[in-house]
Amino acid sequence: MNDNNGINSPRAATFAQKFLLVTEKCAKKFVGFFGLGNSEVTVTLSKIKGRLKKSIRPAALEGIDICVAEHCNMACYSCNHFSQLAEPVFADLAETERDLKRLSELSGGNIQSIMLVGGEPLLNPELPEFMRVARQYFPGSRIQIITNGLLLLAQKDVFWESAKKYNIVMTPTKYPGINWEKIEERADTFGYKFDYFGFTENSEKVSRKFCLDLTGSQNIKKSFMRCPLAFCTVGLDKGRLATCSFVFSMKHFNRYFNQNVPVTEADSIDIYKAKDMQEIIDFLNSPIPLCRFCKSMGTEIVGEWRKSEKTIDEWT
Numbered sequence: 313m314n315d316n317n318g319i320n321s322p323r324a325a326t327f328a329q330k331f332l333l334v335t336e337k338c339a340k341k342f343v344g345f346f347g348l349g350n351s352e353v354t355v356t357l358s359k360i361k362g363r364l365k366k367s368i369r370p371a372a373l374e375g376i377d378i379c380v381a382e383h384c385n386m387a388c389y390s391c392n393h394f395s396q397l398a399e400p401v402f403a404d405l406a407e408t409e410r411d412l413k414r415l416s417e418l419s420g421g422n423i424q425s426i427m428l429v430g431g432e433p434l435l436n437p438e439l440p441e442f443m444r445v446a447r448q449y450f451p452g453s454r455i456q457i458i459t460n461g462l463l464l465l466a467q468k469d470v471f472w473e474s475a476k477k478y479n480i481v482m483t484p485t486k487y488p489g490i491n492w493e494k495i496e497e498r499a500d501t502f503g504y505k506f507d508y509f510g511f512t513e514n515s516e517k518v519s520r521k522f523c524l525d526l527t528g529s530q531n532i533k534k535s536f537m538r539c540p541l542a543f544c545t546v547g548l549d550k551g552r553l554a555t556c557s558f559v560f561s562m563k564h565f566n567r568y569f570n571q572n573v574p575v576t577e578a579d580s581i582d583i584y585k586a587k588d589m590q591e592i593i594d595f596l597n598s599p600i601p602l603c604r605f606c607k608s609m610g611t612e613i614v615g616e617w618r619k620s621e622k623t624i625d626e627w628t
């Protein structure tokens with residue numbers, strides 16, 4: 313049982329989850345239509361969504377992120393994966409396949425969305441194989457690749473053919489200065505339409521600040537409740553699930569800046585030791601010790617998209 317004192321009846325939770333999903337889609341359309349993608353309206357909506365989501369005790373997990381490449385070919389200000397600080401490392405395909413099999417058994421294949429993320433996922437030469445195993449174990453899920461799009465034009469036919477065969481949704485972030493028309497033309501030849509990330513199709517990309525408190529003196533429950541990443545960017549890594557991307561990527565920040573923000577086993581759950589999916593969901597929908605170190609997670613817009621200078625003040 314999570315300690316958020318929310319909706320606990322499975323039927324009410326399923327209804328609330330579906331209601332939330334429909335409301336989210338409508339809100340996205342509304343915000344896109346009125347070009348409010350970069351405004352305080354979006355920030356407020358995402359805060360409300362995060363709070364509502366945490367007040368439900370769902371019986372099914374909404375989604376998981378698999379980081380198939382830790383590093384990135386872009387360097388964005390205050391990246392919440394610390395990808396611009398990461399050494400080049402790819403996810404292990406066999407290990408990921410084992411983990412997906414275990415999660416498929418635990419959930420009955422009922423995880424709504426599987427996201428292949430990074431860093432930049434297109435850097436991983438085995439990406440078509442990751443598409444295959446994700447689809448094999450989650451035949452009914454929405455499987456997405458979240459990419460900055462820089463490498464889309466360079467992809468060989470096998471990439472597009474696999475994406476089509478395994479029904480993968482391509483979700484590029486529409487960064488400025490990229491020839492999207494040409495990329496869309498190439499995608500079109502394979503019958504592809506993109507589902508652009510967030511509001512980047514209609515609004516210019518902005519930079520946000522993910523701000524840490526290196527003294528670790530934040531209230532974990534408050535940090536968790538106001539955090540838009542918590543229970544929304546659930547990460548899978550080496551047989552463990554964590555409620556946010558920070559848990560598995562904090563090592564890059566620690567290494568690059570010679571810091572020691574502590575990440576322990578208490579921040580994630582072992583999917584092989586958990587007795588069932590509900591135990592995992594309850595864990596993911598509860599604060600973790602690392603929340604002590606988070607001040608404001610991406611809710612502060614700092615202006616139009618900018619490059620990272622890789623200095624510690626981008627996160628402090």
Ligand code: SF4
Binds near residue numbers: 536539543602
């Ligand atoms: S550690 Fe807690 S507050 Fe920080 S990003 Fe993760 S869930 Fe959010």
